[in-house]
Every structure is written in structure tokens, then in C-alpha cells.
Amino acid sequence: MKIQAVLFDCDGVLVDSEPLSKGLLLTMITELGIEHDLGQRLISVSSQRMSDCLDNVAEWLQRPLPGDFLEQFRQREYVLLRQQLQPIPGIHSALQRLTLPRAVASNGSMEKILINLDSTGLRHHFGEHLYSAYDLDRHKPDPALYLHAAAQLGIEPAACLVVEDSPFGAEAGLRAGMTVVGYGEQRFSLQQMGTLPLADMAQLPDLINALATDNQ
Structure with a gap:
């Protein structure tokens, strides 16, 4: 047809947008104490849902992420996209x-x-x-x-x-x-x-x- x-x-x-968003996410999870190379592996699955990605991080940390983590990520991501996309x-x-x-x-x-x-x-x-x-x-x-x-x-x-x-x-x-x-x-x-x-x-x-x- x-x-x-x-x-x-x-x-x-x-x-x-993906290099900007993944770069920011990597920065934020290394701020939680995850070393850089491991952080890259935890967010490496292309186009996985953000909730799944954060579940991977929380599972490795063996503790929940901060309650405002996703909100903070979105706020910082949107600023970054407006400035550099x-x-x-x-x-x-x-x-x-x-x-x-x-x-x-x-x-x-x-x-x-x-x-x-x-x-x-x-x-x-x-x-x-x-x-x-x-x-x-x-x-x-x-x-x-x-x-x-x-x-x-x-x-x-x-x-x-x-x-x-x-x-x-x-x-x-x-x-x-x-x-x-x-x-x-x-x-x-x-x-x-x-x-x-x-x-x-x-x-x-x-x-x-x-x-x-x-x-x-």
C-alpha cells in the first residue's frame, strides 16, 4: 500500500535530546554516590521508561530514591532542553x-x-x-x-x-x-x-x- x-x-x-537528558541523569545519580561507569550501565537501555530506569538505580542502591528526584530531574531537564537542544x-x-x-x-x-x-x-x-x-x-x-x-x-x-x-x-x-x-x-x-x-x-x-x- x-x-x-x-x-x-x-x-x-x-x-x-537524548545526550542531554542522559547526561543530566548520569550527573544526578552520581550525586547520589553511584560511580560514573556503573551509572552509565544503569541508564544504558535506549528509550526505557524513566520509571524503569529509576527502578534500576534504586535497586542497585538498595534504598528508595529521594521523593523529589524525578521532579528535580524534570525541572533541570526542561531548562537544559530550552537552552541547548x-x-x-x-x-x-x-x-x-x-x-x-x-x-x-x-x-x-x-x-x-x-x-x-x-x-x-x-x-x-x-x-x-x-x-x-x-x-x-x-x-x-x-x-x-x-x-x-x-x-x-x-x-x-x-x-x-x-x-x-x-x-x-x-x-x-x-x-x-x-x-x-x-x-x-x-x-x-x-x-x-x-x-x-x-x-x-x-x-x-x-x-x-x-x-x-x-x-x-
Whole structure:
């Protein structure tokens, strides 16, 4: 089926937020007394839910984290994102060239999605089609978020293309019955799951055009 809409993850796909967020989290857990290398291992699982990551830290510490730890992290993270966040290279060009309906579907909170998009000048490309897993209480790899985004666009799941950078997100898109593009450093491992690899985000429109040609 011809691609009729594109659904984007946010962190690592539209904006380069993960180094900032993971760096801050590493700083904060080393402040709790965890040595740097161990801290890196505790937060190393790509796109795991923050609650799962913090559970890993608390389990290793064998004590609960401070009650305001997550709130403090979010406050510091949002300041950092507003000050330093950059768009993924090539994403402005790709979005300008795309003529298909598109949406953002992220495991992050709506507040974070808006900060990410506003800080990088990307929000106008998506209008009101911004969807957070927190609003559904269904996080990737559950396919519900992508199915919801497709329904809001009025497009059949099989006609949607998902752009992801993590195994959890790729699994969600595939389980939704969508074509999935795996972007970034993990693109070759994601390809083993059945995704299409993409090294340069600026080339996304060309990939979609190539798919249209192949389906004729």
C-alpha cells in the first residue's frame, strides 16, 4: 500500500535530546554516590521508561530514591532542553519537502514534546497532531500510540510510515502493521527487526518516494 502519512518519534528522531537528558541523569545519580561507569550501565537501555530506569538505580542502591528526584530531574531537564537542544541534522529539510500528513507520537510527556518542538522551531510542521503515550497510559512497545495517531489522521495503519530510533519504538510500529524506518546509530540492528535503515534524515523524502515507485 502506498504511504499516505508519516508518524515520527520525537527524541532521537526530531530532536537530539537524548545526550542531554542522559547526561543530566548520569550527573544526578552520581550525586547520589553511584560511580560514573556503573551509572552509565544503569541508564544504558535506549528509550526505557524513566520509571524503569529509576527502578534500576534504586535497586542497585538498595534504598528508595529521594521523593523529589524525578521532579528535580524534570525541572533541570526542561531548562537544559530550552537552552541547548538542537534538531536532528536534516530534519528541517525533510519536513519542508514532505507533502504527506504527519504526526508526532512519543513516549515522552506532552510538556516535553512541546518544549522539544518549540525549542527547535519544528512545531509548526505538525499542527495539533502531537500525541503522548502518557495521555493513553500505553507506552511503546505497545502499538496503541501509533494506532491512535493514525486514527486521528484518518489514515489506515498499513498506509503509515513510522520513523524510529529505538527497538521499543520500532516494535510498536511493526506491531501496528506499519512500515518502519530505523534511523540513527541503531539502524542496522533495527533492520534485523524488519525496518528500513536511514542514515541521513534529509533523505527521508527520497526513501518514501522510492517506496511509492516500488509499489507501483
